[in-house]
Amino acid sequence: MLKSIELFAGAGGLALGLEQAGFEHIGLVEFDKSAANTLIFNRPQWKVLREDIAITTQKDLEKEFNIQKGELDLLSGGAPCQSFSYAGKRLGLQDVRGTMFYHYATFLEKLQPKMFLFENVRGLLTHDKGKTYQTILTIFQEQGYKTMHAILNAWDYGVPQKRERLITVGIRNDLVNQCSFTFPQKHDYRPIMRDVKLDTNPSKDECERYSEYKEKIFALVPPGGYWRDIDPEIAKEYMKTCWYMGGGRTGILRRIGLDEPSLAVLTSPGMKQTDRCHPIEVRPFSYRENARIQTFPDTWGFWGKLSEKYKQVGNAVPVNLAKEIGIAIKNTLEEINND
Numbered sequence: 494m495l496k497s498i499e500l501f502a503g504a505g506g507l508a509l510g511l512e513q514a515g516f517e518h519i520g521l522v523e524f525d526k527s528a529a530n531t532l533i534f535n536r537p538q539w540k541v542l543r544e545d546i547a548i549t550t551q552k553d554l555e556k557e558f559n560i561q562k563g564e565l566d567l568l569s570g571g572a573p574c575q576s577f578s579y580a581g582k583r584l585g586l587q588d589v590r591g592t593m594f595y596h597y598a599t600f601l602e603k604l605q606p607k608m609f610l611f612e613n614v615r616g617l618l619t620h621d622k623g624k625t626y627q628t629i630l631t632i633f634q635e636q637g638y639k640t641m642h643a644i645l646n647a648w649d650y651g652v653p654q655k656r657e658r659l660i661t662v663g664i665r666n667d668l669v670n671q672c673s674f675t676f677p678q679k680h681d682y683r684p685i686m687r688d689v690k691l692d693t694n695p696s697k698d699e700c701e702r703y704s705e706y707k708e709k710i711f712a713l714v715p716p717g718g719y720w721r722d723i724d725p726e727i728a729k730e731y732m733k734t735c736w737y738m739g740g741g742r743t744g745i746l747r748r749i750g751l752d753e754p755s756l757a758v759l760t761s762p763g764m765k766q767t768d769r770c771h772p773i774e775v776r777p778f779s780y781r782e783n784a785r786i787q788t789f790p791d792t793w794g795f796w797g798k799l800s801e802k803y804k805q806v807g808n809a810v811p812v813n814l815a816k817e818i819g820i821a822i823k824n825t826l827e828e829i830n831n832d
Contacts, residue, residue: 495826498522498558498604500546500570500597504531504795504805506787507569507612508539510815515823516567520558522549527797528805534796546596554603565606566826571613571810572597586632594629601636607668607829608822609633611661612810615644618659629661638663643676648754650677651813653684654786656757658810660818664825672828677817686772687751689785693774698799700779701762707731708775710746716772717750719743735766744768758783760807761800780806788813 494517499508502521512518522542523529529543540558542549555562572593586602589595601609611633617626633640640663647656662674692699703711710731713723720728720742728746729736735745748770749755755778759767762777771778778786780795780802788811795802 495566495823496560496564497567497569498565498600498606500568500600501572501593502528502532502541502570503808503810504528505535505793506789506809506812507571507610507815508532509535509789509793510810510812510817511567511569511610511819513812513816514819516819519560519565522546522570527801530796531794531805534794546593550596550599554600558604560604562603563605563607565604567608567610567822568597568600568604568606569610569612570597571611586635589628589632594632598632598636601633601638601663605637605665607665608826609638609663610818610822611663612818613659613661615657615659618642618644626659633661633663637666639666639669641674641676645676645814645818647811647814648683649679650811650817651680651684652754652786652788652811653686653689654755654758654811656811656814658814662818662822668829671832672825674825675821677821683754685752685754686749686786689755689782690791691771691773692779692782695779695781699781701777701799701803703763703776711748711768711770712775714746714748714770716748717753718748720746732765742766746770748772755786758786758807760804762803783807787811 495515496519497511497516498520499518500522502508502523508518508521518539520540521532523532524545526543529541532539532541586595586598620626630640640661642659642661644657645660647654664674715722720732732745735742744767745765747768749772751772756769769778783806787806787809795805
């Protein structure tokens, strides 16, 4: 079984997808208590460290995870990336000390896994005019890795949702000539909301509700429509200052249709400029419906208050996307291990 460690594990979308691809997680690190409890609830056999990663990084990682340097197959995770750039002294890791990325890079330095998977938002590619991502790539190179990256849309990989992620994969330099890596092929069929099991009138413990006023407005919006599909005067009153903003503002009063994918699942269902109304009932999606859109199985439970469940689901990597990337990485690792 291929062994992996995951950092910034959240509620387990990436970890579950990698498990389905054939990886055994020997450790996961997650600071948020509710998200960590979700991991423990679903996989009591996983070693979950509920602590600040700054504490974990200071440990003897070989001893903590019972693995020798160079033996780990995969390090995975997606660190929040604040803006940073080199101070000019070319100190490598020292230049990003104090950031979440520093801890990811330190794990690479200390454990030297055969491969790594680093996922993040698409915007990282152009953040600070590309300097942030270039710094990250340079540090990966300094730790001894050749990298490849691509923007993947979850909708192309069995996920009924338009959600783009920047995926960076690294192979340790001494293994590069023993293998090849290609990003997963897009699926022929791209699922839509009609493929998702939708609930009927879920309880308030599972689903937030609109105010009476907002519910009346949304009742006017047809599935697949948004503010332009109702009386302009009603829309103007609802949108207030947003009415005068530039751009299409297509997220406002947006009601998802059954014959389209969802827009990216969010961490909260009630933000005016990024509404996602249910196609059949006049309400937000329940957290469980959002989890299905993220391709979590219904057997995967979420721990915490309703707002925390929405947040965990919204922050997750779609499970099916993670699985497809995991299979591609597994194929490369099998080339390495069979060489």
